[in-house]
Amino acid sequence: MAIVELKNISFSYTPEQEIIHDLSLAFDSGSATAIVGQNGAGKTTTVKLINHLLIPSQGQVLINGHDSRELTTAKVSQQVGYAFQNPDDQIFNNSIRKEIAYGPKENGIKGEALEKKVIQAAELTGLRDFLDEHPYNFPYSLRKFITIASLVAMDPDVYIFDEPTAGQDHISRQRLAGIIKTLKSQGKCIIIITHDMNFVAENFQRVVVLSEHKILRDGTPQEIFTDTDLMTRANIEPPAVLNIANQARLSAVPLTVAELVNAL
Numbered sequence: 001m002a003i004v005e006l007k008n009i010s011f012s013y014t015p016e017q018e019i020i021h022d023l024s025l026a027f028d029s030g031s032a033t034a035i036v037g038q039n040g041a042g043k044t045t046t047v048k049l050i051n052h053l054l055i056p057s058q059g060q061v062l063i064n065g066h067d068s069r070e071l072t073t074a075k076v077s078q079q080v081g082y083a084f085q086n087p088d089d090q091i092f093n094n095s096i097r098k099e100i101a102y103g104p105k106e107n108g109i110k111g112e113a114l115e116k117k118v119i120q121a122a123e124l125t126g127l128r129d130f131l132d133e134h135p136y137n138f139p140y141s142l143r144k145f146i147t148i149a150s151l152v153a154m155d156p157d158v159y160i161f162d163e164p165t166a167g168q169d170h171i172s173r174q175r176l177a178g179i180i181k182t183l184k185s186q187g188k189c190i191i192i193i194t195h196d197m198n199f200v201a202e203n204f205q206r207v208v209v210l211s212e213h214k215i216l217r218d219g220t221p222q223e224i225f226t227d228t229d230l231m232t233r234a235n236i237e238p239p240a241v242l243n244i245a246n247q248a249r250l251s252a253v254p255l256t257v258a259e260l261v262n263a264l
């Protein structure tokens, strides 16, 4: 059974314009999916429908088989963790430790069990040595890891990251890739929204292309990035390694630098 299922979802912010039309999508445990598409395609709206920040006008969102309409927002947020595009929309404590501890503490976890959750989340996200720092002593890009650590401490089944690589340097991107890989290996469901096709090509096996209020394609990066009509229609840039492969007239479809080097 899928851990998240959107069944024939429609949604509008205003009566004049439907943003999502009759969309169906399912996500499994132990999977990582990238949702891509041009600005305004409805990516953020779709994930907000998953975590109950928005309610569909039609259709159903099932979390672990339960209709999210029958769950409270608090209950959904225990199962679906959402890291906003801007970490400053989420961070409000004056130390990284307090920020990470906030969610589990609200759920009644305390003492050693709480400390253990904080340490585990900080270790996974590379924040172990900075727990007593003020979050705003960290640059914007690294504050994203504080919001991710706060989610990890809550141990949800589903993680949604909105534009996680925006403003990240090479080391942070690698750290992020490592976090996604670890969470996936723990059986978590990871969904990201991104414009970063290099990151998608290197780290995801499933790509959902949203455009024109619906899913244009749901497939592997190889399928998506070799479909030039689709990429034009959805305004997607292919990853850099594929551009190089095309210019070198290679028949291979490399998705990583290592694959490109092999093909050359």
Ligand SMILES: Nc1ncnc2c1ncn2[C@@H]1O[C@H](COP(=O)(O)OP(=O)(O)OP(=O)(O)O)[C@@H](O)[C@H]1O
Pocket (backbone or CB within 6 Å): 013, 014, 019, 037, 038, 039, 040, 041, 042, 043, 044, 045, 046
């Ligand atoms: N609160 C809102 N009220 C009215 N319209 C909204 C609201 N939020 C988003 N929209 C509109 O809904 C459409 C889809 O927005 P959404 O943020 O879901 O797109 P997106 O694919 O995530 O875009 P981006 O890549 O730019 O973040 C856009 O036309 C946007 O202007």
